[in-house]
Amino acid sequence: MKNIIIASTSTVHGSGYLEYIMKELDTFFSTAQTILFIPYARPGSISHDEYTATAKKAFSQINKTVRGVHEFENPIEAIKHADAIFVGGGNTFVLTSQLYKNNLIEAIRTAVINGTPYLGTSAGSNICGLTIRTTNDMPIVYPPSFNALALVPFNLNPHYLDPDSNSKHMGETRETRIKEFHGFNPQPVVGLREGSWLHVQEDAIILRGNLTARIFKKDQKPYEIAPGSNLNDLK
Amino acid sequence: MKNIIIASTSTVHGSGYLEYIMKELDTFFSTAQTILFIPYARPGSISHDEYTATAKKAFSQINKTVRGVHEFENPIEAIKHADAIFVGGGNTFVLTSQLYKNNLIEAIRTAVINGTPYLGTSAGSNICGLTIRTTNDMPIVYPPSFNALALVPFNLNPHYLDPDSNSKHMGETRETRIKEFHGFNPQPVVGLREGSWLHVQEDAIILRGNLTARIFKKDQKPYEIAPGSNLNDLK
Numbered sequence: 053m054k055n056i057i058i059a060s061t062s063t064v065h066g067s068g069y070l071e072y073i074m075k076e077l078d079t080f081f082s083t084a085q086t087i088l089f090i091p092y093a094r095p096g097s098i099s100h101d102e103y104t105a106t107a108k109k110a111f112s113q114i115n116k117t118v119r120g121v122h123e124f125e126n127p128i129e130a131i132k133h134a135d136a137i138f139v140g141g142g143n144t145f146v147l148t149s150q151l152y153k154n155n156l157i158e159a160i161r162t163a164v165i166n167g168t169p170y171l172g173t174s175a176g177s178n179i180c181g182l183t184i185r186t187t188n189d190m191p192i193v194y195p196p197s198f199n200a201l202a203l204v205p206f207n208l209n210p211h212y213l214d215p216d217s218n219s220k221h222m223g224e225t226r227e228t229r230i231k232e233f234h235g236f237n238p239q240p241v242v243g244l245r246e247g248s249w250l251h252v253q254e255d256a257i258i259l260r261g262n263l264t265a266r267i268f269k270k271d272q273k274p275y276e277i278a279p280g281s282n283l284n285d286l287k
Numbered sequence: 288m289k290n291i292i293i294a295s296t297s298t299v300h301g302s303g304y305l306e307y308i309m310k311e312l313d314t315f316f317s318t319a320q321t322i323l324f325i326p327y328a329r330p331g332s333i334s335h336d337e338y339t340a341t342a343k344k345a346f347s348q349i350n351k352t353v354r355g356v357h358e359f360e361n362p363i364e365a366i367k368h369a370d371a372i373f374v375g376g377g378n379t380f381v382l383t384s385q386l387y388k389n390n391l392i393e394a395i396r397t398a399v400i401n402g403t404p405y406l407g408t409s410a411g412s413n414i415c416g417l418t419i420r421t422t423n424d425m426p427i428v429y430p431p432s433f434n435a436l437a438l439v440p441f442n443l444n445p446h447y448l449d450p451d452s453n454s455k456h457m458g459e460t461r462e463t464r465i466k467e468f469h470g471f472n473p474q475p476v477v478g479l480r481e482g483s484w485l486h487v488q489e490d491a492i493i494l495r496g497n498l499t500a501r502i503f504k505k506d507q508k509p510y511e512i513a514p515g516s517n518l519n520d521l522k
Contacts, residue, residue, distance in 0.1 A: 097470025220300035235332025
């Protein structure tokens with residue numbers, strides 16, 4: 053049974069790494085002794101070791117062992133045998149490129165469909181959608197494809213940001229960008245604000261956290277959904 | 288002789304389309320009767336005809352005729368014979384995809400190197416750099432390459448935005464994103480604020496407008512340059 057947390061962010065303002073969601077993760081990872089961490093997104097271009105150390109420290113609070121996928125000689129086998137998977141945030145293009153390079157897209161998808169718990173934050177959440185075409189990140193490397201894990205039948209926009217009505221900046225708002233996405237792509241997009249996450253349990257996709265999320269469908273007016281809403285019909 | 292204007296934006300807050308730079312463009316396009324407009328970036332997913340109508344209206348103020356490249360049966364020939372070229376803003380991924388699809392990358396590059404005046408705004412400025420890897424746009428389509436026109440030996444970041452020290456949003460600042468770019472790419476990046484442009488005349492690359500620009504080099508502290516500065520040594 054699919055069991056996935058798709059979180060907007062690892063960190064909310066004024067709080068530590070994963071702190072806002074750690075109680076939830078204690079339950080979510082209850083069957084896992086060791087979490088396989090995928091540090092490929094490299095926020096701030098830090099090394100895989102440095103990034104893994106951050107995850108190790110955070111999960112030691114709930115007595116979990118963390119191992120970086122880069123520590124294994126065969127990353128595909130590491131995915132196959134993982135108790136649980138955590139894909140951290142950073143740059144979605146760097147993450148996606150590295151997943152393709154190591155042939156992990158299919159391996160992760162298969163493991164998660166077969167029930168391995170998966171936590172994604174930010175870039176690690178972007179890749180849960182059909183494509184990474186709604187990431188906010190800068191395209192600093194060129195991946196072989198924008199196709200992603202397709203664990204849910206829509207796209208994600210983590211760190212969703214409402215338009216600032218006082219801004220004098222002429223760059224596009226997030227809403228305008230997603231509208232442009234729908235000029236070229238059919239699938240819905242879920243705008244997840246920081247502090248929100250989706251909990252996918254097989255066919256149920258429930259919005260968690262205290263905030264509403266914004267749903268964008270092609271040729272329709274965007275709308276808000278309340279925490280607790282089920283997105284099982286969204287596609 | 289190369290003669291290029293690389294503008295951060297088509298429009299500054301509270302002013303009409305190209306209004307802030309029209310006097311400059313009157314001089315810049317003095318040898319051109321007709322401007323060939325490339326509407327491929329399609330801001331807000333508007334049609335090529337709609338977008339070209341906007342450019343036509345703006346340039347009628349300085350008595351220039353505008354024709355969209357999509358109006359020509361052979362766009363490569365249209366580029367070859369153009370008096371001047373204007374590539375408008377919108378989505379850099381859509382623009383780049385369409386340029387590759389119509390085999391225009393080499394055609395535009397050759398024309399501009401041979402002296403056809405080129406104006407780019409926003410996405411049309413991004414493509415003047417070595418690659419589009421420092422665009423702010425959402426990757427709503429997958430182009431065959433991120434390599435761009437390489438008319439200057441660095442990358443551009445149009446609509447450059449300073450960090451907002453009051454923000455509680457955890458998404459990366461522009462400066463952080465460009466720093467991450469330098470984790471994977473060697474070339475400098477010019478952060479052009481709205482209202483600024485670079486005027487390239489053969490080997491001289493002068494910053495114009497009233498604002499400073501921000502220069503980012505790999506492994507160095509970013510720094511500001513004043514209007515009038517020459518970037519001819521930047522590479």
